[in-house]
Amino acid sequence: MASDIVQDDDQKPNPNADYLADLAPFASLHTLAARIVAIWPEHHAYLAARFHDFDTAFEARMDEVARLALIDIGGRLDLYVSDYRWMCEAFIAEEFHFRRNRTYRLKTFAEAEREVYARPEVMERYVRGILISQLVWEPHARAFDMFRNAFLGAAQAGSDYLEIGPGHGLFVYFAAHCRAIASIEAWDVSQSSIAETRNALARLGVTRDVRIELCDVVQAPPRHEAFDLAVISEVLEHLEQPDLALRSLHAALRPGGRIFVNAPVNSPAPDHIYLWQSPDEFVSFFEQQGFDVEYARFFPVTGASLGTALRKRLSISCVLLGRKRDADLTEI
Amino acid sequence: MPVQSVLETITQIVREELEDDAIVLTPQTRARDVPGWDSLAHVRIVVAIEDAFDTEFETSAVTGLRNVGDLVDLVDAAIG
Secondary structure (H helix, E strand, C coil): CCCCCCECCCCCCCCCHHHHCCCCCCCHHHHHHHHHHCCHHHHHHHHHHHHHCCCCHHHHHHHHHHHHHHHHHHHHHHHHHHHHHHHHHHHHHHHHHHHHHHEEEEEEEEHHHHHCCCHHHHHHHHHHHHHHHHHHCCCHHHHHHHHHHHHHHHHCCCEEEEEECCCCCHHHHHHHHCCCEEEEEEEECHHHHHHHHHHHHHHHHCCCCCEEEEEECCCCCCCCCCCEEEEEEHHHHHHHCCCHHHHEEEEEEEEEEEEEEEEEEEECCCCCCCCHHHHHHHHHHHHHHCEEEEEEEEEECCCCHHHHHHHHCCEEEEEEEEEECCCCCCCC | HHHHHHHHHHHHHHHHHHCCCCCCCEEEEEHHHHCCCCHHHHHHHHHHHHHHHHCCCCCCHHHCCCCHHHHHHHHHHCCC
């Protein structure tokens, strides 16, 4: 039962004002945090909350991700940090709408396309901001860490890997370095996003063959029962009908195939459309698309305990590791 | 409404939103002096204040406040 999965953790995180000193052994994370607070001093309290109860092993792993991100960023870190700040401020405006109306401002993909996706001057800044948030926002960082450890770490030898919306390419990078992965494929709806991912993978030095297809996951998949692993992270909340995306992945997975899903609840953003109001609701939705949950973690917005986030309806990233349940769905 | 009463109502709201009954606010208190009063919490606090006083503020008016005294003044002006 979904309600058994959510544990009400009420332990308040202890902010760590000396995070820069603690980050000293982790050169890439230190570079990033120091640059953020230099450009945006008011973000100090957030970073103190992000690096609460300093978790050395976790930050060591994130330092490796930060090293890759800095390679991708090259000499443009200040630009990325400025765009991260711009993005955070855009999220605050959405938060006002959400708190006043209890809905996301946008309802359709066409609206999101008009306001964000079809405007290169907006999209480029947004993508740069998202990359920084991958390292700085604790739910993003924790979800990525789960992908590496719990999902890729448990991959069976010879697995065929499929990712939806590969974006910055960091998930693909680690899949490409996982010996158990036999083949890597990714789908995206945007030709320009595909080009960006290819460029990022080249900068990161990924030499393995990565097949990236122009393919909309909410349509019927081009191939059925062709993959052992499917990844869909921070995509479902951007769709009008996220159920169709999961059913498509159900069809694309082989019997017993595993899936990594990451989606936030109560998380207003300039292009979020589909609102889940609790982790329980999201888990039920996931199960209804033909998957069993094997492992679930819920990461509250930086600075809040899970208990507070549940009571106050704050943003919570729901990370589910699931397995295809066979023979109870009509294939699309 | 007397200024002191506005401050008391705001204090109650902040305590409830931040789940900390020990919070004491004065007109000089700044958000950064109160653990947990970050930019997202500020949105929730402002919207709860809007609900309590049956008003709505311009976003630009509530993101540049210096301290609680400015917030009290804003409420005072809104409710006349």
